[in-house]
Amino acid sequence: MTTPELLPIATGKRSWAYLSSEIRAQRGLALLTLAISAVSAAMSLIPVYVFGVLVDRVTEGAPTSTIVSVVVVITTAAVIGGIFTALSTYMISKLGERTLATLRERVLRRALHLPIGTLERVGKGDLLSRVGDDVAVMAKSIGEVIPNIVSAILLVSLSVVAMLSLDWRLGLAGMVAIPMYVLALRWYLPKSAPLYAAERVAMGERSQALISSMQGARTVRAYGLEDTHLAEIDKASGKARDIGIDVFRLFTRFGARSNRAECVGLSVILAAGFMLVQDDYVTVGQVTAAALLFHRLFNPIGMLMFSFDDVQSAGASLARLVGVIDIPDGRSPGTGAVPVDGTLQITDLRHSYDTGHEILHGIDLTVGAGETVALVGSTGAGKSTIAAIAAGSIDSTSGTVRIGGATLAELGEKGLRRHIAIVSQEVHVFAGPLIEDLLLAAPDASRADVRAALDTVGATRWVDTLGSGMDTVVGEGGHELTSAQSQQLALARLVLADPAVAVLDEATAEAGSAGARDLEAAAAAATRGRSTLVVAHRLTQAAAADRVVVLEHGKILEQGPHAELVAAGGRYAELWSAWQGR
Structure with a gap:
């Protein structure tokens, strides 16, 4: 070690x-x-x-x-x-x-x-x-x-x-x-x-x-x-x-x-x-x-x-x-640029980690306003790296990411968080009343707004069964939530934050087979009307997307609607066949 x-x-x-x-x-x-x-x-x-x-x-x-x-x-x-x-x-x-x-x-x-x-x-x-x-x-x-x-x-x-x-x-x-x-x-x-x-x-x-x-x-x-x-x-x-x-x-x-x-x-x-x-x-x-x-x-x-x-x-x-x-703060203050719409555009994206080995090789990808695009591929293909760069979580080695024509640097830290949000596989529930956990995404939201967000992702069914409802203490020292419930809270935060672009990085992976369908429905409801980039853990998410992008070794192998890719008999068709036969 x-x-x-x-x-x-x-x-x-x-x-x-x-x-x-x-x-x-x-x-x-x-x-x-x-x-x-x-x-x-x-x-x-x-x-x-x-x-x-x-x-x-x-x-x-x-x-x-x-x-x-x-x-x-x-x-x-x-x-x-x-x-x-x-x-x-x-x-x-x-x-x-x-x-x-x-x-x-x-x-x-x-x-x-x-x-x-x-x-x-x-x-x-x-x-x-x-x-x-x-x-x-x-x-x-x-x-x-x-x-x-x-x-x-x-x-x-x-x-x-x-x-x-x-x-x-x-x-x-x-x-x-x-x-x-x-x-x-x-x-x-x-x-x-x-x-x-x-x-x-x-x-x-x-x-x-x-x-x-x-x-x-x-x-x-x-x-x-x-x-x-x-x-x-x-x-x-x-x-x-x-x-x-x-x-x-x-x-x-x-x-x-x-x-x-x-x-x-x-x-x-x-x-x-x-x-x-x-x-x-x-x-x-x-x-x-x-x-x-x-x-x-x-x-x-x-x-x-x-x-x-x-x-x-x-x-x-x-x-x-x-x-x-004294650690240098590399965050861009932004220029005050305002995106014209929710289009997410990735141009000539390349990235290398500390080893110097390039894992993304000139990725070009556009997610239209209101479109849902699913990234699929084997482990190590570069899906999560693209998602993290698109969301501004990490900086790419080269290439640009734009939202509505404005680069992430032009948006700055505050502007970036207003226009794009990421929900990952690892979700943290903060200790305290459940409603306060959700208000972190929108401090000025009312109780009615919070309840509406919970209802959107289908969480009110179990929240209402808690001892104090939305005021129930959760997290460390409080009521312990399941992985699926924690993910629903994260999706409810997304609804309250109301960004134009959403990035879901295997956000339903922790649900297990039993809760996968409910959590996928919650994710679909939370991202409805938003430009959405989905790292698909389950191919049912890819099938429901407007477009599927297949990655392999840091390059785009093929892309298109689910039905067209299945009919084409390429790499995605192989993955879909394996998924159905599991």
């Missing part, structure tokens, strides 16, 4: 540029948040400074009433600090959640408009891992990590300033630890960044292995491939586990280096303070305050150092999300 291609991943520089632009877009909120956070950090330092003053007062023999004033100052600072800390956390979360919401919306918008060919190449696992796991990592970072990091940075910065204000020599003594922290980070970051990036990729591969096995569960069981697929899942999971263990091992060694810096820094402050007090350069209270300030830095510095674990993970996730956003 080959590993699928992955979606692009943005560089660190590009990820930072995206994040910076989002923060600049909210400059006012960001500056207000920074100011509130600074006040919160400053309030937390006041008790330490006041405690140093108290030590000096006690040493000088000040009265016990001095303690009362100290307690009042500490209490006031604590109350103000608590208020501003709560405000700071709220403001940081607000800023972060806005940024995350914008990021999530952009990723989903781009993901929903990715070319079908791209999704087929990369598989669904990588994309789902990004919009699921990576967004969850970013949400955790914004809700928990970033507020702590901002608070820690401000507290460290203000603490260093406070130590220097007590005595510049005490400040320099405390700053001895900085090179050790820097060295620890320089050792850790180059080693951890590739590991975190590899971990996110491994998680995507694990998701792809799980999803592909679950979606193909019936096929896996039918061919006895359970052990093979379990081995693939185990391999992908084992890879993610091993990388996770390597990350934890590296992080543990990083923690030891950070603890060493803390020990050295506090020792230097105490030793320097002892000598400075002896020479009467500083007071005992000043050294006490400096030592406490540095000791207070253990938590924020540790938070900063250890947060790099989460920051690296969030950075890897951000790069994967920005990578999706």
Whole structure:
């Protein structure tokens, strides 16, 4: 089993540029948040400074009433600090959640408009891992990590300033630890960044292995491939586990280096303070305050150092999300062209997939306004490819498709969806009330319009038997529909969308023999009056069409009305004879 291609991943520089632009877009909120956070950090330092003053007062023999004033100052600072800390956390979360919401919306918008060919190449696992796991990592970072990091940075910065204000020599003594922290980070970051990036990729591969096995569960069981697929899942999971263990091992060694810096820094402050007090350069209270300030830095510095674990993970996730956003959008905006009628014209259509092997060789085909044309042929003849290109689902290698004289590029994405719709063999029923599923095709439609569409495709008979009728919850977690019922909903959506051109790509294939006739009747009713291109799974559909086009190896072999082709005794006659004798 080959590993699928992955979606692009943005560089660190590009990820930072995206994040910076989002923060600049909210400059006012960001500056207000920074100011509130600074006040919160400053309030937390006041008790330490006041405690140093108290030590000096006690040493000088000040009265016990001095303690009362100290307690009042500490209490006031604590109350103000608590208020501003709560405000700071709220403001940081607000800023972060806005940024995350914008990021999530952009990723989903781009993901929903990715070319079908791209999704087929990369598989669904990588994309789902990004919009699921990576967004969850970013949400955790914004809700928990970033507020702590901002608070820690401000507290460290203000603490260093406070130590220097007590005595510049005490400040320099405390700053001895900085090179050790820097060295620890320089050792850790180059080693951890590739590991975190590899971990996110491994998680995507694990998701792809799980999803592909679950979606193909019936096929896996039918061919006895359970052990093979379990081995693939185990391999992908084992890879993610091993990388996770390597990350934890590296992080543990990083923690030891950070603890060493803390020990050295506090020792230097105490030793320097002892000598400075002896020479009467500083007071005992000043050294006490400096030592406490540095000791207070253990938590924020540790938070900063250890947060790099989460920051690296969030950075890897951000790069994967920005990578999706940056995928070029090849959709044409259109020129505002309006088709003169429903004629579908395909000219010199050629197409090759990634292998470079051409599977369509100069197809010329016209479906007149209101005409139904059926495509028949053996598997691999190119029927579904023609249907997908005609519907604008994939772009052809060369050739043009026109609707009423306007090319698909001239119609643009919105114009295309107004004038042509495709119903394929694979139909998704969205979770929620049945009527809301149908309104996706025509949001402004009334209940009467929806019921009329259901009646057109013969679905009201079973919809009325549901507990809440059109308001019955269907899809995942709701009433389970049969394959034929799901196809009827798809055809009802087609009726509501009311395009001039309809493309049915084996839209009745899932009905089974029992429901095939009803579903074919539903398809005929839904497409009545429309130009219709049908990929015929059953030759009864071809027999009912105005014209039949026979494909073989990417070329048109013959075409004409059903009766004429049968009488001609060619390839279609052979297929029809085989169909009748089955």
